[in-house]
Every structure is written in structure tokens, then in C-alpha cells.
Amino acid sequence: MEIKIINELKIKLNNINDEIKIHEKQIRVLRESIRNLMKRKKYSKNKMKELKCLLNESYKNKSIASNKRNQINGQINYLFKKINKNKCPIRDNYTISIRKKGDDCSDIVKQRKNECKDHNLFKKIRCGNEKRGNKLRNQLDINLFDNNNKKASHKTIKDFIIEFQNKLLEMNGTVNNKCFSYNAQIYFTDIFYFIITKIVNNSSNVEAVQNLKNKNISYVTEQAIYKKRTGIDIKFFKLYYDHLLQYITDDLGRFIKSKFDKIINATDGTRMNFFKCLTKNNFTIDKNKRYCTGLVNAIYNITNGLPTDVLLTENMSEQEALKSQIKYLEPDSILLGDAHYFSYDIINELSEKKINYIFKISKSFNIIKEFLKINEMSTIVDFYEHKIRLIKNISGKNVKIIGTNLLDEKYTDKIILELYDQRWFIEEFYKIMKCKLNMKQLKSLNLDNILQEIYVQNIIVLISRYIELVGTHYSKLITDNYNKKVNNSNLIFNVSNELLYLLLYKNINKKKLKKILNLIFDLINTYVIIIDNLHNVRIRNRPVNQFVNNGYIDNG
16 A cells, blocks of 8 residues: 555656746746846836746746655655665665675675665675674764764764865855856856866766756856856966865874875876867977877875875976976975986975985986996985985896985885885876876866866865775774775765765755765775785887888887
């Protein structure tokens, strides 16, 4: 009987939803007609009154239909609770059911897929995390809404979520006040979320606009968003990124502790291809005049795992890019770099600002040629007026030379080589930017829009890394086991599509807070096993010469 009633109510729901859509279309048509009348210098006041009366009627009809829809949803939920009394309760579509030892996981996975609306979240959750997830939730329910608890004397995760949402809304509000008028239909948050969905889902402008309509964010056209987006100055995205970075680094300083006393940064660059219309911005075009090339240079903070600055230039010199980014480095910190960055100018600037460095050095220098003839593993050499410590890094037949200005005895050769190996984290950062956030496929024709997308990509990395570190701090599940790490692809996809939508457009109450908590800790429990000494050979996708494809040159 109850199932039949639910089916009848669902049919009513579909009819009411169709009515609401019709009313929404009427509202849009009336708004456009009112705007067209307002643009004219002379218009009749009687027509204006008629249109406004029709608008008020359509708004009333829409509100009546939405109230009916809410009543029917309440009835359906009440009937579902009656049916599912003996079953495992569902908490906001994100709970994990408890299972005993020896039970099969296939039935649980099938039940979860049938019960939960969002299948993307549970694609990569593993069955070994069932008990851990429920233990974690039982621990969180103690300190979730009780700030007076003795065990919760520190900052609770509830405070973390509320403060982070307030910070995001505050920054969006400041940009809105500077860029847009009070009665605007499109705000900075809408454009910000539009760029996020376009980047993460690798979708076109039409698909991203449709996503905004499906989530009831805004019902504007693609042309309107393009006009508003081009009107925003790039300095506001830069300020947004800087303020968010400062807030996250201050908050993470409470529980992140480095092995070394100094902050470790790494730098690296990559070449990007853009459309040939960017020649007006002084970007170099290739020989065949098909595309333009630019350089993206980044400084990555390894202690926090956060990108401190990303620069896009038309100059392909990595040294010139680093010179403009040295101002973001703190004194008495360590900078890790490849052989492209070792030069007299950069070493001179770093030594003036009291910044330590560890660089790989090319074998073309005369100092290195003399050092390779000696049997010693490390020496101190004069490079113009600077003293540099040279260390041999032997792996099989390959010999790499690493130079540093860390001359203190506490930094042994082994420690310096371990520090230089941490430069690999910036390579992982570029992997996330290119593969997960589609940095290779920037399709914008305007330089400002390209810079906006690059800043938004870095903001996504900041937020996902922040949630990962805070969640693992409160859970203490993955941090104790060094053979596992969080699945970045799943984390970035769900943070950008689900979590940011809740934080930017929803008011947090107890139900929404539990939904956010379940989402965060389910994402943290989707881990990947780290394989030691994993090495993949780098294969060139494009041929070195155009005659390779025609068979004139043998690859062997």
C-alpha cells in the first residue's frame, strides 16, 4: 500500500515540476519584455503596468506550486522512513553501511549505488574502508556540535567549515562590490563557479552555462557571462588567490610540522601552446604559423604542499621568469631547481636576499669538468665571488652534479640529496594541473581569460589540498600509514563539483554540516597505495622531426 501511495505522489510531483518550469519561462519572457520597454525613450505606462501585474501573478503561481512540491516531498520522505525502519539508515546520501567480518562487499556496494543519488563519489571508494569510516563518524559525533567538551578544547571541524565558508563569502563579496552593481543578475561567485565547472569537467561554455541552470544558480545566457567575465580585471583574481593562500597557510601552521627548520620551495617551468591570435600579446608563433608558445613558471611550497605563485610569460627563459618571482620567497628558505636555473645572475640575487638554494648543475661548466676528474664525492668551489658546495649523485651509470650554498656541517651530503629529491612534488603538481585540471586544453582566445583559468586552477588545488590536510589531521587514519595517500583525481572532482557548491550557495545548518562532513571524510578515505621505486620511462609523444612520420628517419 505504501509503495502505491509513493508512486502516485511521484506522478503528482512530476506534474508540479512541469508547472513550475512553465511559470519560470513566463517570468523570463516578461522580464525581457520589460527590459525592452525600458530601453525605449518613449513607452506607454499602461503596457508597463500590465506586464508588472502579469509578473506578480506568475511569481504567486510559482510560489504556490513550490509549496505543493515541498508538501509532497515531505509525505514521500515520511513514507520512506516507515519502510526503512529495519534497514540501515541513510545519512544525507553519503553514509557507509557497517558490515561484519566475513560478509561480502558486493551486496553493500549494490545497495549503496541504488540508495545514493551521487554515483560519482563512490566510484573509487574501497571496501576495506567500511569500518574505518564508521569509527571516524562515531568519534566525530562526540565533538561535532559540542564546543564545551573537554576533549574539544582545540578548534573543532565544525569551526573549520564555518570559518572557511565565511572567508569564501567575504572574498566573493569584496570582489562583487568592486566589479558589479547592486542590482546585477550575474555575480562574481557565478562566474567563479562557471570557470570551475568548465575546467574540471573539460566542458564547453554552453555546457557550463547549462550546469548553472541545472543547479538553479542563474538563468543567463552564454553571451551575458562572457561580457561580465571580460569586464573583470585580472588583478581581482590575483588578490583572491593571494588572500586565500595567506588564510590557508596561517591555518595550516597550527598542525603542519616540517622535518627541517627552514621552508622548502621548488621551482619549475613548462611550455604551453595557445591559439595564434595571441600574437597581439607578443607571444611567439611557431615556424608553420599554427599556434603560439608561452612559458608557465611556478613556485611550489613543499612544506605545505601549496603553490605560492604561478606566472605566464611570453618570454621562454625560465631564469627571467624566476627573477620576477624571487620576491615571493622568504629569507632563510631553501629553493630547489633544475639545471636551467643555475646562472650567475640568479645566484647573485638569491645570495643578496639570503635565500638558500640547491640546484642541479650542467656538466658544461669548467668547474664541473674539473670536479668530475677528482675521486672525491663533495668539495667547496669558488664560483666568481660565491662559494658553492658540489656533490656527486651517482645512480648506476648516471652521475648528476648538485650545487648548494648550504655549507653548514649539519647539512650532510645525504641530507642535501634527500632535499633535492623532494623537487619531485612540483612535477606532481604539474601533473595535477595538466591531467586533472586540463591545463593543456585552455581554449580561450583572450589572454585575460587564460590567466583567469590558470588562477582558478590554482585556487582549486589550494582548496583541495587544504581539505585533505585538515581532514587527515582530524581523522588520523592515513597520516599514520605512510604507504597510502589520498586519491587526488577523486578529491579534486568532488571538491569542485559538490563541496564548493554547498559552501558558496547554501546556508550551513546541522543537516548540511553533516552532509559536508560525510563528503569530506569519504573523500579522504579513498586512498591510493604508494609503490616504492616506481619508475616510468619518459616517451616523447611528438616526433623530433617531421620526417619521422614519413619513414625517412629510423627511430631505432
